[in-house]
Amino acid sequence: MLKNALPPYCRATNPIDMLEEAPVERFRKVMEICFxxxxxxxxxxxxxxxxxADPISTAKAITECARDVGKPVLAAFIGEGLCRKARKILRRNGIPAFNAPDEAATTFMYMLSYTQNLELLYQTPEEIxxxxxxxxxxxxxxxxxxSDGRHVLDQHEALQFLQAYALPVVKTVVAKSPSEAK
Structure with a gap:
């Protein structure tokens, strides 16, 4: 499907290179397919x-295509002038836009790490x-x-509970006199 949207001399694999003569319509078609x-x-x-493809039209096409994609879309518009305006358009529409690809890639990796950390938090621990x-x-x-009027166990008592339920604890011994402590 993607090959049909690109000229035969363009790469239809990741990363997709649409080359410099690509009009906004090609950007739009490729985004629709990829999204x-x-x-x-x-x-x-x-x-x-x-x-x-001028930066403003391209930014508008990205915002339109990404509106309901439900997946992260980040953009790096390299340059100033119209690219700066294009980044503003993207940001106003909720698409993170960067000056350089490395900034965007770093952000992408932070997002991946965050997602993986959330998944780890939701894992159910192994039953003991x-x-x-x-x-x-x-x-x-x-x-x-x-009976002593306490609502909290002392350290030794609490450790007994942990050990009884096979939870790892540091071995602790109570010394009742100075000579036992040696």
């Missing part, structure tokens, strides 16, 4: 001010096998704490 590709997770459009009932010695520890 619908279910295998693509996001898009980085790099524009250099040469050839048939444990008995449903509280062991007798832990029940006694709780009773003693409540």
């Amino acid at each position: 619908k590709d279910p295998k693509s997770d996001g898009f980085l459009i790099i524009y250099t001010p040469q050839g048939a 096998p444990m008995e449903l009932s509280i062991p007798i010695f832990l029940r006694e520890t709780l009773r003693k704490a409540f």
Whole structure:
């Protein structure tokens, strides 16, 4: 499908190079095809001010095509003058626009890292096998704490709970006298 939108001498693989004589209509057609590709997770459009497509028209085409894409679209418009105006158009329409491709690529990588970190946060940890009932010695520890009027366990008591449920803890021993502490 993409090959039909490009002249035979243009690359139809990632990255797509439409060459300098590409008019805005070709940009639009290629974006429409690419934005619908279910295998693509996001898009980085790099524009250099040469050839048939002017930056303002290209920026407007990007904003129109990207309106309902549902995937990240970033743009790098290299240059000043009309490219600066084009970046403003893109930004006003919610498309991050950069002066250089490396800035856009870095942002893309931050977005990827953020997404991966979110996915990690939502992973369910592996189940730890444990008995449903509280062991007798832990029940006694709780009773003693409540009878002492405490609502919080001391460190040693809390560590006993963690160890009883196979959670890793640093081995801790309570010394009841200075001689035991040695």
